[in-house]
Amino acid sequence: MSNRTDRGGLSRRGFLKGAGVAAATTALLDRSVEALAQENKESRSVVGPGAVAITLKVNGQHKDFQIEPSATLAEVLRVHADMTGTKIVCDRGSCSACTVWIDGKTVCSCMTLAMDARGREIKTIEGLAQGEHLHPVQEQFIEHDAMQCGFCTPGMIMSCANLLERNKQPTLDDVKQACSGNLCRCGTYPRVFEATLAAAKQMKGGNGNA
Amino acid sequence: MGAIGQNIPHDSARGHVSGESVFIDDMLPARNEVFVDFAGSPVAHGEIVSIDTSEAIKVPGVVAVFTHPDVPGHNVFGPVVKDEELLAAKEVVFVGQPVVLIAAESRGALCAAKKAVKISVKALSPIFTIDDAIAKDSFLGPPRKIERGDVAGALTSAKHSFQGTLVIGGQEQFYLESQIALALPGERGQMTVHSSTQHPTECQSIISEVLGVPFNHVTVICKRMGGGFGGKETQAAGPAAMAAMVASKLRRPARFFISKDDDMRTTGKRHPFKMIYRVAHDDRGVITALDVQMFSDGGCTMDLSYSILERAMLHADNAYFIPNIRITGRVCKTNLPSNTAFRGFGGPQGVCNVENIIEEIAARLGIDAIEIRKRNLYGVDDRNTTPYGQIVRNNMLPKLFDELPRSAEYQRRRAEIDQFNRTSKTQLRGMSLTPVKFGISFTKKTLNQANALVNIYTDGTVMVSTGGTEMGQGVNTRVRQIVADELGIPYDSVIVTATSTDKNNNTSPTAASSGTDLNGAAARDACVKLRERLADYAATQLCTGEGGLNGSPSSVVFRDGFVFDDRAPNDRRMRFADLICRAYIDRVNLGERGFYATPGVDFNRETGQGHPFLYFTNGVACSEVLIDRFTGEMRVARVDLLMDAGQPINPGIDRGQITGGFIQGMGWVTTEELKWSLNGELWSHSPTTYKIPNISDVPEIFNVELLHNPDNAVSLYRSKALGEPPLLLGVSVWTAVKNALSYIAPAGEVATLDLPATPEQILMSLTRLVRGGASKVVARR
Numbered sequence: 006m007s008n009r010t011d012r013g014g015l016s017r018r019g020f021l022k023g024a025g026v027a028a029a030t031t032a033l034l035d036r037s038v039e040a041l042a043q044e045n046k047e048s049r050s051v052v053g054p055g056a057v058a059i060t061l062k063v064n065g066q067h068k069d070f071q072i073e074p075s076a077t078l079a080e081v082l083r084v085h086a087d088m089t090g091t092k093i094v095c096d097r098g099s100c101s102a103c104t105v106w107i108d109g110k111t112v113c114s115c116m117t118l119a120m121d122a123r124g125r126e127i128k129t130i131e132g133l134a135q136g137e138h139l140h141p142v143q144e145q146f147i148e149h150d151a152m153q154c155g156f157c158t159p160g161m162i163m164s165c166a167n168l169l170e171r172n173k174q175p176t177l178d179d180v181k182q183a184c185s186g187n188l189c190r191c192g193t194y195p196r197v198f199e200a201t202l203a204a205a206k207q208m209k210g211g212n213g214n215a
Numbered sequence: 216m217g218a219i220g221q222n223i224p225h226d227s228a229r230g231h232v233s234g235e236s237v238f239i240d241d242m243l244p245a246r247n248e249v250f251v252d253f254a255g256s257p258v259a260h261g262e263i264v265s266i267d268t269s270e271a272i273k274v275p276g277v278v279a280v281f282t283h284p285d286v287p288g289h290n291v292f293g294p295v296v297k298d299e300e301l302l303a304a305k306e307v308v309f310v311g312q313p314v315v316l317i318a319a320e321s322r323g324a325l326c327a328a329k330k331a332v333k334i335s336v337k338a339l340s341p342i343f344t345i346d347d348a349i350a351k352d353s354f355l356g357p358p359r360k361i362e363r364g365d366v367a368g369a370l371t372s373a374k375h376s377f378q379g380t381l382v383i384g385g386q387e388q389f390y391l392e393s394q395i396a397l398a399l400p401g402e403r404g405q406m407t408v409h410s411s412t413q414h415p416t417e418c419q420s421i422i423s424e425v426l427g428v429p430f431n432h433v434t435v436i437c438k439r440m441g442g443g444f445g446g447k448e449t450q451a452a453g454p455a456a457m458a459a460m461v462a463s464k465l466r467r468p469a470r471f472f473i474s475k476d477d478d479m480r481t482t483g484k485r486h487p488f489k490m491i492y493r494v495a496h497d498d499r500g501v502i503t504a505l506d507v508q509m510f511s512d513g514g515c516t517m518d519l520s521y522s523i524l525e526r527a528m529l530h531a532d533n534a535y536f537i538p539n540i541r542i543t544g545r546v547c548k549t550n551l552p553s554n555t556a557f558r559g560f561g562g563p564q565g566v567c568n569v570e571n572i573i574e575e576i577a578a579r580l581g582i583d584a585i586e587i588r589k590r591n592l593y594g595v596d597d598r599n600t601t602p603y604g605q606i607v608r609n610n611m612l613p614k615l616f617d618e619l620p621r622s623a624e625y626q627r628r629r630a631e632i633d634q635f636n637r638t639s640k641t642q643l644r645g646m647s648l649t650p651v652k653f654g655i656s657f658t659k660k661t662l663n664q665a666n667a668l669v670n671i672y673t674d675g676t677v678m679v680s681t682g683g684t685e686m687g688q689g690v691n692t693r694v695r696q697i698v699a700d701e702l703g704i705p706y707d708s709v710i711v712t713a714t715s716t717d718k719n720n721n722t723s724p725t726a727a728s729s730g731t732d733l734n735g736a737a738a739r740d741a742c743v744k745l746r747e748r749l750a751d752y753a754a755t756q757l758c759t760g761e762g763g764l765n766g767s768p769s770s771v772v773f774r775d776g777f778v779f780d781d782r783a784p785n786d787r788r789m790r791f792a793d794l795i796c797r798a799y800i801d802r803v804n805l806g807e808r809g810f811y812a813t814p815g816v817d818f819n820r821e822t823g824q825g826h827p828f829l830y831f832t833n834g835v836a837c838s839e840v841l842i843d844r845f846t847g848e849m850r851v852a853r854v855d856l857l858m859d860a861g862q863p864i865n866p867g868i869d870r871g872q873i874t875g876g877f878i879q880g881m882g883w884v885t886t887e888e889l890k891w892s893l894n895g896e897l898w899s900h901s902p903t904t905y906k907i908p909n910i911s912d913v914p915e916i917f918n919v920e921l922l923h924n925p926d927n928a929v930s931l932y933r934s935k936a937l938g939e940p941p942l943l944l945g946v947s948v949w950t951a952v953k954n955a956l957s958y959i960a961p962a963g964e965v966a967t968l969d970l971p972a973t974p975e976q977i978l979m980s981l982t983r984l985v986r987g988g989a990s991k992v993v994a995r996r
Contacts, residue, residue: 073323089241090234092441094391095475099902102391130234143232147224150867153875154687155231156391156441162232181910188902190389190442191687192875194913 052120059123063088064132070119078122079103079114082129090130090159094188101187104160105129111167113186130159133166141207142166145200153191161187165201175205218696218706219932222867226685226692226711227439238441239395239409245468249278251461252325252473254315254332255481256307259343259550259895261336263305268315271331276324279465280332281316287463288427292456294417294449296356296517299553301425301456307336308515309552310896311481313453318461318469341550343895345489345510348547355513355546356521361528361823363602364539369504373495376504377579381492381571382969383564385512386485386883387899388557389907390686392441393478396455396471398462405432406459411440412451413684414724419716425456426463433459438713443686444879445556448724449518450482479900483555484889486511486523488564492572495539500576500587504539507531507568511561513546514553519560520546525658525820527561529603529827530943533569534612534650535591536598550895556726558879559942562653566943567884567970570649574953578965584954585625585648589616593652604824609927611833611859612650618922620648623837623855632839636958643844644852645955648837649947653940654828655728655930656816662723663813663829665733669698669741671805675776675792677702677709679741682722683734684714688938689868690730696864697735697932701742703773704791728832728938731864733811736931741809746773752803753778753794757787830927832935834858836877836944838914838951847978851881851948853916858944861927861935873941874919880945882908885952888973952977959984 053074060069063086070085079096082088082105091114094102098116105114106128133140142165145151152158161184168175168183175183180201189197230236254271268280283290283302293299303314315332319325342348370376396410396418406426412418415435423430435455440447458471473481488511495504509527513520524544531542573591577584592612593599599607620626625648632644657663667681679698683690691711699706716722723733747768754766757780764783772781779788799805818825836856842849856877863869886906890898899905927933949972956966959981968980 083241087243088234089237092238092391094393095902097901097903100391134233139229139232146232147228150222150224150228150871152225152228152231152687153689153871154391154440154442155227155236156238158231159234184910186909188391188907188909190391190444190879190907191871192878192908193871194878194908194910195874195917196871197910198913 059120061119061122061127062125063127064129072119074120076119077115078105078117078119078127081119082114088129088131092156092159094156101164101184102157102160104163104187106163106167109170111164130163133162140166141204142169142201145204145207149196149200149203151193151196151200153193157187157189161189161197165197165204168201169205169208173205173209175202177202217700219700219864220862221696221865223692223696223706223865225689225868226695236439238392238439239397239411240472242397242409245397245399248468248470249318249320249461249465250322250325251316251318251458251469251471252329253313253457254317254329254334255311255313256303256309256336257334258307258336258338259310260341261307261338263303263307263314264335264337266315267333267335270333271315271317271328274324274328274331276320277328278318278320279461280328281460281464282314285464286425286460289424292421292424292452293517294519295521298516301453301460309550310894311477311552313457316457316461318465322472341895343549343551343891345487345512345547348512348549349510353548355517355548359524359528359544359823360542361602362541364504366504366506366539366541369539370493370495370506373503374497375579376493376495377575378493379575381490381568383488383490383567384969384971385487385554385889386557386887387479387889387905388444388446388484389905390440390442390444390446393473393475394447394451394454394471394482396451396458398455398458398469400462400466400468404428406463407434407436408455408459409436409438410451410455411447412437412455413440413443413448413686413726414451415684415714415716416682416720416722417449417724418452418455421452422456422459425460434715434717436713436715437684440684440686444558445560445726446482448556448726450555476900479905480897481552483514483518483553485557485883486513486520486554486561486564488527490568492568494572496576499590500580500582501590502535502537502576505537505572506541509542509544511544511546511564512549512551512554514549514551516553518553518555520554522658523556523561525561527565529654529658530562530565531569532602533566534593534652535569536593537602540602542602551891558876559939560727562939563880563883563943563946566651567946567949570946570950571953574647574950574957575965578957578960583629584950585620588648588650592616603818603827605826605828607652607831609830609924611922611924612652615650615833615835615857615859615922619835619837619855619857622857622920625837628839641844643842643955643958644839645842645951645953645958646837646839647947647950647954648835649944649950650833650835651940651943652831652833653728653943654831655732655936656813656827656829657723657727657729658818658827660817663733663816665723665737665811666719667734667737667741667809668718669738669745669807669809671745671795673796673799675704675708675790675795677704678712679709679738680712680714680718681734681738682714682719683730684725686725688730688872689865690725690734692868693731693864694735694738698738698742701739702746702791703778704776708776728936728940730938731934732931732936733813735864736811737809739809739931740811741807744809745807748803749794749798752798752801756789756794756797830929830935832859832937832940834940834944836947838947840948840951840955842952842955842977844981847974847981849885849952849972849974849977851912851914854914855918856941856944857920857922858937858941859924859935860921860937861924861930862933863921864932864934866921869921869937870919872937874917876939876941877945878908878913880942881912881948884945884949884971886912886971886973888971956980956984
C-alpha cells in the first residue's frame with residue numbers, strides 16, 4: 006500500500022496526545038519513545054480516559070466532537086458524525102474499505118486516531134461529489150457497473166479518485182497500484198480498471214467537475 | 216425500447232458510489248439501543264462445567280448477560296435438522312460457539328465483558344479432520360448414493376484403470392459486511408428485525424421459536440447485504456435471533472454486531488472434501504466407469520451439509536457422459552464451525568474431482584486434456600443422460616468447445632507453451648480448459664417457489680417487493696426491468712423495496728442462482744394479472760363504440776408509458792398514469808400478488824434418480840498460468856471465458872457476475888487457505904492471514920464473452936441463471952497448474968496436487984516430481 010500516508014508525517018504534538026493508545030506499529034512505537042524523551046514536561050500531558058473535545062474539518066466543514074482519545078477516525082465519522090459512507094471491515098488496515106483522504110492523501114481511517122486528524126483536511130466519500138454532481142470516478146463506476154454489493158465501493162472510489170488527483174494520465178498499472186490494498190469480494194476489479202481509466206479520460210476532456 | 220436486455224446499472228449504483236446506501240450498521244442508533252455480542256467456548260469439544268458471568272456483569276456499561284436457561288422459547292434450531300443450540304447448554308462442539316449473550320451500552324463495554332466471562336469446560340476428545348471422522352465413524356446423516364450401469368464389471372474388464380485421492384480445501388465466504396442484525400421490539404410480543412440475510416423467512420421462523428411467539432409476530436427485513444455468497448443463507452439466523460432475544464428481554468432495540476475476526480472464527484465455510492476414486496477408460500481416454508466416494512467435512516452440525524453433498528454428487532459428472540458410475544457420499548461430523556452454503560454449494564467440489572481425473576487420464580495417455588474432455592462431453596442427441604436420469608437439453612457444450620479454443624488461440628498457445636517449457640529452466644507454463652454444466656433449481660423441490668407483490672399508485676408509479684434479497688447480484692435491478700416491460704412503463708417508474716416477511720411470506724432463500732428466475736417470474740405473474748385487469752378497464756375507456764370501434768381488451772397495448780388500442784394506436788391512447796388515475800376512481804384493484812412454482816422439477820433422494828433441474832447453465836474457461844520453479848509462486852497470465860447466458864435480462868450485470876464468480880473460484884483453488892491450530896482455532900481469521908484475490912491477482916488478460924443462445928425456452932425470458940456457474944470455471948486455473956506440473960513429471964508419473972494450489976503446495980509438488988517421488992502425497996488437513 007505504497008500510496009498510504011506516512012503516519013510519521015503527523016505532528017508530534019498530535020501524535021503524543023494519542024500515544025497512550027496509538028501504538029499501532031513498531032515504527033510508531035520507536036518514534037513515540039524517542040519523542041517522549043525529547044518532549045518537555047508541560048507538553049507531556051495525558052488525555053483520557055474519558056471524552057475530550059476535538060474539532061475536525063470534514064469535507065470542508067468544521068465539526069465538534071466529544072470523543073474518547075482512543076477513537077479511530079473511522080469510528081468518529083460513522084458513530085459521531087453519522088457519516089456512514091466510510092465502511093469498517095477488517096479494522097486493521099488490511100482491506101481499505103475505510104479509505105478517506107487526509108490532506109489529500111489516502112489513509113485507512115480505521116488505523117488513524119481521530120485526534121491525529123485534528124487541524125487537517127479530511128475528505129470522505131460523502132464529500133467527493135459536488136452537490137448533485139458526482140465525481141467522474143463515481144459516474145464511471147456507475148457507467149461500468151464497477152460495484153456489486155457496494156460495501157468496498159466507497160473505499161475503492163476514494164483510492165481511485167485520489168490517484169486521479171495525483172496522476173491525470175494513469176496507466177492500468179497505476180490503477181492497480183492505487184487500489185492494491187482495496188479488497189472486493191464480489192470481484193469487480195476489472196470493472197474498477199475500466200471505470201477509473203474512463204474517469205481519467207473524462208477529466209482530461211474537461212467534462213469532469215473535479 | 217424495453218428495459219429487458221439493456222445494460223441498466225445496478226439498482227443501488229448511485230447510493231453505492233456516493234456512500235448513501237444504507238447497510239444495517241449504517242442505520243442510525245434507535246432510541247435506547249443496546250449492542251449485542253456473545254462469549255464463546257474456549258475449546259473445540261467439551262462438557263460445560265460452569266459459566267461465571269459475575270465479573271462480566273460488573274463491567275461498566277454492561278446491561279445484561281444471558282445463558283441458555285434465559286432463552287424464552289426453544290434453544291434448539293436448525294434449517295433441516297434441529298441440532299444447533301442458540302446458546303450452548305451442556306456440550307460445546309467448536310471453539311467460539313456462543314455460550315453467553317451480552318448486552319451493553321457500548322461496543323467497548325461489550326469487548327471488556329466478553330473477556331470477563333469465565334466458561335469452564337471439561338475437555339472431550341475432538342475431531343478435526345475427515346480422516347479422523349471416518350476412523351471414528353463420526354457422520355451426520357445416512358450415506359447417499361447415485362448409481363448407473365455396471366461399475367464393478369466395467370472397472371475390472373477395462374484395459375486402463377487407476378485410483379486416487381483428492382483433498383479439497385474449504386473457503387471462507389468473506390462477505391465484507393459481517394453478520395449483523397438490528398431488532399426492534401414492538402407491541403404485545405411482536406418484533407421487527409433488520410437482518411443481513413439471504414433467507415428472511417428462515418430468520419423469522421427461528422426468531423419466533425427462540426422467542427416462543429407465533430411466526431406472525433415477527434417481521435424480518437433485508438434491504439441489502441454487503442455480500443452473502445451463501446454465508447448468510449442459514450447462518451444469519453443465529454445473530455438475528457440473538458438480537459431479537461435481547462430486544463425481547465430488555466424491551467430495548469438491540470444491535471448484534473461482531474468483528475470480522477469473530478465472524479470468520481465462528482461461522483461455517485465451504486465444505487472441505489476428500490474424494491476417493493477409481494476410474495476406467497479406453498485407449499482414447501473415454502471414461503467407461505467411475506466409482507467415487509465423497510466425504511465432506513460438515514463441521515459440528517448438519518446445517519445444509521446434506522444438500523451440499525447432494526449437489527456435489529449431482530455434479531460428479533460435470534460435463535461428461537459416464538456410462539457406468541457410482542457416487543457415494545457421507546457428511547463427516549467434526550468439531551469445527553458448521554460448514555454451510557458457499558456459491559456453488561458442493562458443485563465445485565464435485566466438478567474438481569472429475570476434472571482432476573481428466574488431467575490424469577491425459578497425462579497417462581500423453582494426449583492433450585482438451586481432447587480427452589471433448590471425447591467425454593455430453594452429446595446433443597445421444598450420450599446425453601445424467602447419472603440421475605435427467606436428459607441434458609439445450610446442450611451448448613459442443614458449441615462452446617468449438618468456439619472458445621478458436622478465440623483463445625488454444626493450439627498456437629499450446630505449441631508456444633510446449634516450446635517454452637522445453638527451454639526455460641526457471642519457469643513453467645501451463646494451460647487448461649474446463650467446462651461447467653451447472654444444474655439450476657433447488658434440489659429440494661419445495662424451495663422452487665416465489666411470490667411477489669406489485670402495487671401501482673395513482674400517479675402511475677409502481678412499487679415491487681419479492682422474496683429475493685439483494686446482495687449485489689442485481690436481482691432487484693432485473694425485477695425492475697421485468698416489471699417495467701410487463702407494464703409498458705419506464706424503468707424509472709418502478710422501484711423495488713426491501714425484502715420483508717410482512718409483504719412476502721414463506722419465501723425461499725435467495726440462493727441456488729435462482730433469485731431472478733423465481734422472483735422475477737413471480738413479479739411477471741403479478742404484472743400479467745394486473746395487465747389483464749387493466750386491459751379490460753382500458754378497453755372501456757379507449758373505445759366507446761365511437762367511430763365504429765368497440766372496446767376490445769385483447770387490442771389494448773401497454774408500451775412506453777402509454778396505453779393504446781392497437782387498431783388505432785395514434786388516437787385511442789392515454790398515458791399509463793392517466794389510466795391508473797381513472798381506474799382508481801372507478802374502483803379497479805391496482806395491486807396484485809404474483810406466484811411462481813418451477814414446473815417439472817423433482818428428485819428422489821432415496822433412489823438418486825429424477826429431474827432435479829429446470830435447465831443447465833454451460834460455460835468454458837481456458838486459463839494459462841506461469842509458475843516460478845524455485846518458489847512455487849504462480850500467476851494467472853490469461854483467461855478466456857465463454858458463458859452461455861441464454862438471452863440475458865441485463866448483460867452488464869451478468870458479465871459482472873461471471874467475472875466476479877470466476878475470480879472467487881480462482882481464489883478458492885489458489886490462495887485461499889484455511890489454517891487451523893491443533894486445538895481447532897482458526898488461525899486465518901482476517902485478511903492479513905487469509906488471502907482472497909486482490910486487484911493484482913486479476914488475470915493479466917481476461918476475456919469474458921457471452922454465447923448467444925436464444926433457445927433456452929424453459930426459463931424466464933430465455934435467460935440463464937449465472938450466480939454460481941462461473942465460479943466453477945475457476946477450476947481451470949487449478950487444472951492449468953496441474954498441466955504445468957505435468958511437463959516435468961517423469962514418464963508414467965502423474966503430478967499430484969491438493970487444492971488450493973498455494974505456492975507451498977505447488978513447490979512441494981515440484982519438489983516431489985523433481986525427486987521422482989510423485990506418488991508420495993503429503994497429507995494436509
